[in-house]
Amino acid sequence: MIRHRLLFVLTLLLLLIPLPWPVAAEQYNYIDISNPFLRKTPMAVPMFKAAAHDPTAMAAAKAASELLVYYLDFTGYFTFSDPAAFLEDPQKMDITGSGIRYRNWTAIGAELLVTGGVVIRDGDAEFELRLFDTVKEKMMVGKRYRGSSDDLRQVARRFCSEVVFAITGSRGFFDSKIAFISNGSGHKEIYLCEFDGSNISRFTRHNSISLFPDWSSDGRWIAYTTYADKGPKIRIQHVREKRASWINKPGLQAAPSWVPGRFELAASLSFSGDQEIYLLTGNGKIIKRLTSSVGIDVEPTWSPDGKRMAFVSKRSGNPQIYIYDTFTGRVQRLTFEGRYNTQPNWSPKGDRIAYSALRNGVIDIFTINPDGGEPIQLTENQGSNEAPAWSPDGSLIAFSSTRGGKSRIYVMTAYGTDQRRLLTLPGEQTNPKWSPNILNP
Template identity: 35%
Template sequence: MNIKQFSLAMLRSIAAVVLIASLAFGSEAFAQTSQEQDAPPPVSGIEIDVRVGARRVLVPLAVPDTQQPAGESQGVSTRVQEILRRNLDLAGYFQILPVDSFFFDPSKEGLSPADINFQNWFNVGAQGLIKSAVRVQGDKIQLDLRLYAVDKGRPITLKWTAQPVARGEVDAQVNDFINAVIEHYTGQRGIFGTRIVYAQRDPNGLKQIFSMDMDGTNRVQITRNRAINLLPTAGSGAVYYTSYQDNNPDLWVYRGGENKKLSSRRGQNSGAAYCNGKLALTLSMGGENADVYLIDPNDGKILRRLTDHWAIDTSPTWSADCSQIAFVSGRSGGPQIYVMNADGSDQRRLTHQGSYNSNPSWAPRGDLIAFSARDQFNRFDIFTVDLQGNIERLSQDQGNNEEPTFSPDGRYLIFTSDRGGRGKRLWLMTSDGEIQRLITTDGAGFTEPSWSR
């Protein structure tokens, strides 16, 4: 069975290789640690459990405007308060109280406990209060970011210390503070500041590879050519992607600011997945059927053939310990999720519901695999399956939702969605699907996200 024998419907979304095939055939001292000497003792430890049964409980947080000395530009302070409010909301653990609910003027308060009217903040419904200020010191920015327990009127000790930073490092320091706030409330540090790689259509209708912070900021373009580039994945400081730059779907690597061809065997070299010094890759050498191989991520040498079947095998994704690989195969008559050991042994079907399951992404912890599937209404949605075959649906009735990728801590997924009729954009959801937020608010044509681990 070759690629042309797949139906047009299957060509629409069968993850890595089949997407390439369809394109080939013409389709498409302000530190928080320096609290005042007479301040009340800090609160430490996890304050609440943010989950009650299956219902997510959001912590009400007040985030007033960032303060700064009179006469200084508001650019940095505005940026700080925007990051605080947006990313704390994106986190999915907090209810950010609207500023217009503050019936008093927060700017008249200071940052020390003696200068804060905690009763006012309690009355607006805040459980936590984040106070922030910036000071410009030459070419450095000094941040003062503090979290308070409103009901106790006390500062909360966080695993975070402010350092003077350059303007270009402000985002990273604010995100590090947010990660510490998340750790206080959940017991696990946040993942803001981590990166994703993805493909996006350019004005010429081609696809280029980019990377960005997981909140949609600080974008970097990796490819600049007149070709289709797609299916990026990151690992060990490099980005691997497939490009038609030389009229064949070759595997390229971006490392140290340079793009280099890694595997250029005739046919498909696509859908790479990195783990512990090895790349799983789909090859269809010389027109042969597409199968999954292991190759060396440095020189592209084939280490082992993992699948050898008449059906198409594609879209490998590694388990957290690199001992197993999930992949997509058409051997049952339509694309389904399969699992095998890292040496290719014990290949077994995992999904038995639905006729079209693709785009697997293995969680970095545990046995959960996210994937996209077509339902009875010909819509694509995000699901998860464990190694016992138990399936849970995460999205529904909101357009087509595809190409999930797990965060490094397994608590989030980024995926593509055309909901709202504005083309494919990137969305963030909690791993239970309960909280979903748009992260790319500009443009469309975003595809194939992959979270760096």
């Protein structure tokens, strides 16, 4: 398995020979940037070609093309043509650039076409995958991957990442995970899963109350608040190794937030007698205090460049979101509507801050431009919707919702479309937090 993975990484490095047509900036105009989910781009993904006499290859081809459709559908950018309407026989058509009959695809409404071929050689599967623009009649992405059949998901994700990059200019979220809280065991513990809710594993076993997980930007550490040692204390825990540190200060330690690109985090501590937000090293040592205002200052979240930090403060009498500028030291109020705006989460794209607002006893999710302006409401009349967390490309938002009675984790696009439940687990799930893309876990 290790050998295979190594081989696979080598394959990625050496065999990822881009076929012609490198991606260029002028190709990013496929998606309406203001709302790419308003009009989804129709795409056709015929089953990948494989030698009819090789059942292993056929199975891999079928599984890979289905997985690709599933992953690409998850982005919310595309609709998929019904295979029954195809004018071409997927197993007979030419999958390379030269032989594509584009008009057979535009005729059924597909503006994008993915073709693939699978060959099994020495037990490894070799995939040849391409993305075509059927309107402009040209290839946008061409990649060749080799790996064991265990690496199928990885291959599909790599290619999806290429497709999304070609279409939107951003790498997507296919190498990301989600951390969340579930009380299914009788205690609130932290669980991890893949971006699509699959492969759920339990991360903490404190038999206590654990809350507010947050991923470091290399994806290797999760900081969270726990009552495991009386508490509420912040524990900074390695995702894979048995390494952890605590912040050696008395009092409350709430809701940590890692600084993008640095081994540093911000958190609200009350050891001085008043809650203030501090900047800390990744080992839990205080670097400096960031806020200075009597009363509640909590829930920091960083702009992607690490220069600004949004947070919740009660300094005006009720909880509102403020932005702290690390250079000028100035603090400016961001939210003015309503009397209860909390849970800010700054998009990794930088352009929006998602947060939740309590109005008439119900909590709903909004986004707002960090420089101010009108908030946009994303959830409505569907129970309480809390704790928005952006995907690493800023295209999706994970959140918790009580629309089905109990609190569960849901996902929607940045514009509030395509709301769907992410996973099924006993108990209630809350506080989702998306990881960055983790390429070398």
